[in-house]
Structures are given as structure tokens and as C-alpha cells.
Amino acid sequence: MKIAEIIVDVPTRQTNKTFDYKIPETLEAVIKPGIRVIIPFGPRKVMGFVVGIKEETAITNSALKKISEAMDVFPVLTDELLDLGKWIAEETISFYIITFQAMLPQALKVKYHKQIELLTDNKEELPSSIAAIMADRDLIDFDEFQQRNGNYSQLLKAAQEGLLEISYMVKSKATKKTILYLTPIKEIQAFDEALQDIPLQAKKQRIIVEHFLYNPESIPQKELLEKFQTTAGSINPLIKLGLIKKEYKEVYRDPFKNKDLERTYALPLAVQQQEAINPILKAIQKVQHEVFLLHGVTGSGKTEVYLQAIEQVLNNGKEAIVLVPEIALTPQMVNRFKGRFGKKVAVLHSALSKGEKFDEWRKIQQKKVQVVVGARSAIFAPFENLGIIIIDEEHETTYKQDEQPRYDAKEVAKYRARYHNCPVVLGSATPTLETFARAKKGVYHLLELPHRMNEGPMPAVEIVDMRNELHRGNRTMFSEKLMEEIKIRIARQEQIVLFLNRRGYSTFVMCRDCGHVMNCPHCDIALTYHKSSHLLKCHYCAYETGMPATCEECESDTIRFFGTGTQKVEESIQQLIPEARVIRMDVDTTRKKGAHETLLKKFGGHEADILLGTQMIAKGLDFKNVTLVGVLAADAMLHFADFRASEKTFQLLTQVSGRAGRHELPGEVVIQTYTPEHYSIEMASKYQYNQFFAHEMKVRKTFHYPPYYFLTLITISHQNQIRVMEVGKMIRQLLTKHLSERATVLGPTPSPLVRINDRYRYQCMVKYRDEPNLKEIIRKILTHYHDEMKKNDLSIQVDFEPNHLM
DNA sequence: AGCACGCCGACT
DNA sequence: GTCGGCGTGCTC
Helix, strand or coil, X not given: CCEEEEEECCCCCCCCCEEEEECCHHHXXXXXXXXXXXXXXXXXXXXXXXXXXXXXXXXXXXXXXXXXXXXXXXXXXXXXXXXHHHHHHHHHCCCHHHHHHHCCCHHHCEEEEEEEEECCCCHHHCCHHHHHHHCCCCEEEHHHHHHCCCCHHHHHHHHHCCCEEEEEEEEECCCCCXXXXXXXXXXXXXXXXXXXXXXXXXXXXXXXXXXXXXXXXXEEHHHHHHHCCCCHHHCHHHHHCCCEEEEEEECCCCCCCCCCCCCCCCCCCCHXXXXXXXXXXXXXXXXXXXXXXXXXXXXXXXXXXXHHHHHHHHHCCCEEEEECCCHHHCHHHHHHHHHHHHHHEEEECCCCCHHHHHHHHHHHHCCCXXXXXXXXXXXXXXXXXXXXXXXXXXXCHHHECCCCCCCEHHHHHHHHHHHHCCEEEEEECCCCHHHHHHHHHCCCEEEEECCCCCCCCCCEEEEEEHHHHHHCCCCCCCCHHHHHHHHHHHHCCCEEEEECCCCCCECEEEECCCCCECECCCCCCECEEECCCCEEECCCCCCEEECCCCCCCCCXXXXXXXXXXXXXXXXXXXXXXXXXXXXXXXXXXXXXXXXXXXXXXXXXXXXXXXXXXXXXXXXXXXXXCEEEEEECCCCCCCCCCCCCXXXXXXHHHHHHHCCCCCCCCCCEEEEEECCCCCHHHHHHHCCCHHHHHHHHXXXXXXXXXXXXXXXXXXXXXXXXXXXXXXXXXXXXXXXXXXXXXXXXXXXXXXXXXXXXXXXXXXXXXXXXXXXXXXXXXXXXXXXXXXXXHHHHCCEEEEEECCCCCC
């Protein structure tokens, strides 16, 4: 007898292992590793992933249960992805089931339905309260039973007596969209003959028969009915005659259906691009795993290198994965891939609906496409013949998931590429220190694109010291220089991008009389004023409150706004340059689906002079009319207590600067800062990546940070601050005791944000170079606190190689 | 997660 | 003596 090893959909420590089930003979042909099944688990039914098939089991035969149902016909996880999932679960200390779910589209998750099913015909046998709820029905949802205050112990008793059954339904959320087609099933002559027989007054029927006579193909019923302005009434007789049949065909929801993209062809490569692509093509041809770092300044033509490398891969009959950060922000990028490879491309990104994502995924599973362009999770595209993996803007932190499982798509890419013997290309103008260090050491193959494609110079950058502005009595957030440049562009009908990394109106609200600052009652953070809604909002939890007229401490009415957010900037531009048309892009204006694209399209069509935005406008935008980029507060992120603050600032400034002067018109950048002497601002303004790298590496070495040391961050949180500190101290002790002397254990220290959502957060950090036992020790610590975590809402989060320390 | 089991106090 | 509170441990 065949036995299946199954990971069940119950995310707990105790169930994080395989369970053995008998495969019923009827299912033997279908059940394979990677198939989802429904199984009895304890008293209920749950979904599970088959991860292995074997002949024998250590479980006594009487305890062994049978698989109830198969949920898939074809495996949703390939053997490769099953192995990968297991590896990720172990690397990140996550449950297997969580990892498998993370590798699949949301739509493949299941819902559980608990129901009460009546078994007896005679309702009189039931306790009266239950009979009342059931009324004249034989089946009700358990939810309803609970809502109407049903008596649970009576219900259990009735179930034991066999009067009713508590049943568990596992429901698939996946919906395949189908369309009703009409298909001719007789030869043309039959239609000709039918025309003789159908009475003349049945005009519409005759028209339809004629249609099929000349177009003997399947056609959606809806389309046919619309074409001839008729109803299903004139179709049915033809079906009775056996001329045509109704047939449901699966269709894919196409998020791009309303777009006509012009087909593009390979562009001639510049010398530097040719030199960069050759080693990649060689690796593709030799079916050899190798990691390339494509280090190219903004506008140097990295995308064309990607496109032509993929073309080679497709010619070899293989497939390609392209990861881009938060793809919804870069429709321009997606359009380039769609334009080049057309129907061969599937797109997976967060702006798609669940159904749309599922459809795109199915196109991959069914081998209908060969290229995937997508955000982080697209790295799990179920291709079986990968020829290349490309990760654009590799320095972006979004490639690491910041919840369980905390996988890093870059590491997953390398794992998959090793399996498939194919190259990985990491592309960036500002690679992370880790990546660039590996490239310099020769672990990665470094490819450089030092020049812009248009042969133009990088835009000139001017740093403005805002302290001087203040001394000169300029109290606006615009320096004279920036204001002047903005006015020039507007007069010349050129466009401007303004960048400010803070949304809302003001960053804090303070009483001038007593100095009281309005804080979030649940988090240790100042509330941000949002003018449009006249609300004070917390950016870390959902808290919001009306703006008070007087100070809540001293009742003075001199409450003032401090700090600047995008809303306030928008307002002042309107005041200072009334004729300027501004588009504001931040989380608040792009919440709606498709809002990104609409706003960018407007800007692209020159319906506005200024694009003002946060983070989200820093990446990938390419507008030929933009000749000025203004960074309003370059030091905003510099003062975060984070060892990557300098690196992030350098990357951001370089990326933003790259938005200017990408085409014929020369670009200019104005950076406003209060710390113009800081090396990351100074070097970014001169595009000195290598100098910045050298300088920052020294800093990292001195302070024992990556890439010289590995980091592991353990964050403990609980409502009770004392308990958090106690647990933190204990964890520190355990780590110090079991790790080697070469490892440093720091903490527990309060997180940069001590309290979020009424929970105190403390962290311990481990710095190390080689601690093979670290994972095992942490696992033991987690086991030790397992009960308290379950019962007392204690949380211990482990983040290996964290992106930030927040 | 859900549920059974089993050990304790409160009650007919 | 029994009912029900919740702490503990198991689910192939």
C-alpha cells in the first residue's frame, strides 16, 4: 500500500512535521508530491501538502487514516519548490506550512467551514434549543449556531447520540473564470442543409446558422448574441438540432487587456552593454551557474541588457524570472517587457487582484508563458526549466519579506539558479555593500556600465545648506536656489520631481505654551497631522483622532505644526507659485487601485509641472521632460539609529538624481540638507559610488557590522515592559553561554520604536562571523518560551541578517 | 487550530 | 457525588 507524507495546514510547533496517510486506490494515480489534499486530522478535516510517497510507515496500521480527497490534478509545487520550501523553513525558523503557502498565490489558500448536519428525520428527538435554531433546515453553518447562542454541550451530546453530525468542509478559494462558448459540432454541409429546414420566420436562427457557415469556429455566446442582437432563445433550437454545443472554456483575467503595447525589437547595444552582456550570454550557453553584478549608473541601459539576455534564454527553450521592486510603481518597466516578449510574459505584482494573480500564476504553471516579471514572491514561479534570474535594483530592501517566513528573494534566487545551473544577474546603480564586496572579492562576476546611454553627463548636483537659508530669514522649506530653478522650469515648460520622505502635513504637533507634543496613546511616536481630513494620525498603528482646538495639557490655543510632510509642501507650492500644477504621490493619494498609474500617466502627459512624492517616486521613473529634481530634506533618514542609514541615504539620493535629464534635455539636481558635510550626501552628489563604498566599508569594519559580520536580531515584545526586559536578559544570557567567544551579544536594548500598538519592544543583537550552532541555540530558546508565547502573548521574533533594526 | 482528557473548586 | 472551569497534550 502507498503511504503519503503530508504537511498539514496547522501552523504550530507540534504539527510542524509530516504525517503519514494511506492513499486510497482510487487516488493512487493522482497523488504525487506537490499535490494538495484534504485529510482527516483529529476530529476535523484540513488541507495538507503531499511532500513524499513511500511504501511503509512506522505508524501502527490502526492509527493510519486515509486521504479524503485530492484538491489538485497537477502538483502546485514542483519537487524543486518542495525542497526549496523545506530549506527556507529551516533557514528562517518558520513552519513548513507557512513557507509553502508563501510560495503560492493567495487564491490557493483554503477556507474552513464548520457545519452542523442533521442526521435524524425526527426533529423531536433534538433538544428544543437546537431544533429551534435548525428550524426546517437540515444543514446550517456552525457560525450561525454560535451567533444565535446555541448550546455547545447539548450539541456535542446530540452528535454523540448520532442525531446530527458536526462536519468540516475544506473549501478552495480559487476560482477559475470561465466563459460560455458556442462551438459548431457538425460539418459545414450540415449547416447548409439546416438553412433549408429552418422556417423563414425564424430569422435570427438563420442568421446564426449563416454565421457558423462562414465562421466554423468557437465563439463566446455573449459575443454572438451581441453581434446579432438576439437572445439565448434563438440558440437553443440549434443546440437541439445538434449543430452546435455549449461549452465552458477557462479564460485568464488579463490585467493588460485594455492596453495596446507596441511591439519593440532588440536595440543595438552600445559597446559597454555588449561587454557586459557577453559573459552573461556565455554562462547561459554553457548552462553554468554564476552570479553577476551589473553595476550601471542610472540610465546606462541595464534593462536592454536584461531583455537581450532573456531573448537568448528563450531561444534556448528556457524560462526567465525578473524581479523588480514594488512593480506597481514602474509600469514603464513592465511595458518594456510586455512590448518585447508580448504574450510570453506573466506579470505578478501587488496591485493585481487575487484572481488576477492566480491567473498569471496558472499561465506559468501551464507553461503558457516563459517570462515572469514580478515582485518578491515571483521568485517562486513554478518554472521547471529556468535559464536566467534577474533581480533589478538589487539593493532594494523589499526583496526580503518582513514577516514569516523572512526569506530573502536574492538568496532564494541563488538557490534556484544553482539547481537549474543558470546565471543570476543582480542589477543596480548603488549595490548593497554586501553585494559589491562579494563582487570585488570575485565571488560574484562584476560587470560595469559606467556611462549613460545618451552619452550625456550625469545631472549636475547642487547641495544647499539649509542652515544658511534659515540665517538669511528664509523660513519656507524651499531654498532660494530651488525656488529659482523651479520657476525657470515652469517658465520653460519643463517638469520637476520633488522628493520628500514624509507623508502627511506636519511631522509633529506641539503646544507653544507648554511644549506638550501630541503623541499616539498606543505607540511612542508623535502623531502626524493630515490636513485634508483634519486628523492626527499615527503612522505605526491605526490610531487617529480629531485635531484638538486647544492643548490637552494647558488648554492654551497656541498649538502649532512642526516639521514638513508632503501635504504641507503641496500647500506651500500652491501659495508660492500659484500657476504650478502639482501631482502629489504618497500612500495617501495612491491607496486606490490603479491610482499609481493614473497619476504617472497624467504627469507623463504633462498635465502637471511638478511631481511631488515620497519613496515611491524614487525608483524607475523615466520622463523625458524632467530636467529638475529637488530633494527637500536629504538628511531625513540619516538620523535613524540604523547602521544602514548612510547607505540608504546614498542610494536614495543617487536614485532620485537619476530621474533627471534622462533624454535630450540636460538635468539638474538640488539637494537640501542641514548636514552638507556628511559623506553620504557629499559623495552621492558627485556620483562617487566607489569612494562611498570604500568609506562605508571602513565604518562597518570598525563597528563590526555587515558585510564584515553577520547579524541576527531577536526582538522581544509584550504589553508588560518589565517582562520584556526580563526575557531579553535571559535570552542574552543563554546566547552568551552557548555561543563561541568570538560572537558578540548585545542588549537587550529598547527598539528604536519602544512601543508600538501598546506593546513594548526590546531587542538583542548577535554579531558573528561563524556560529554554526546559532540556529540550534535560537530554536532551543524559542522552545523554552513556547508556552509563554502561546499563553501570554509574548512574542519573540528572529530576523537573520535584518535589513533594519526597527 | 480544535478538541479530549483530566484535575480542581462550586453546586444540586 | 456531579458540573464545568481551564491547563496540558495530541492530531498520522
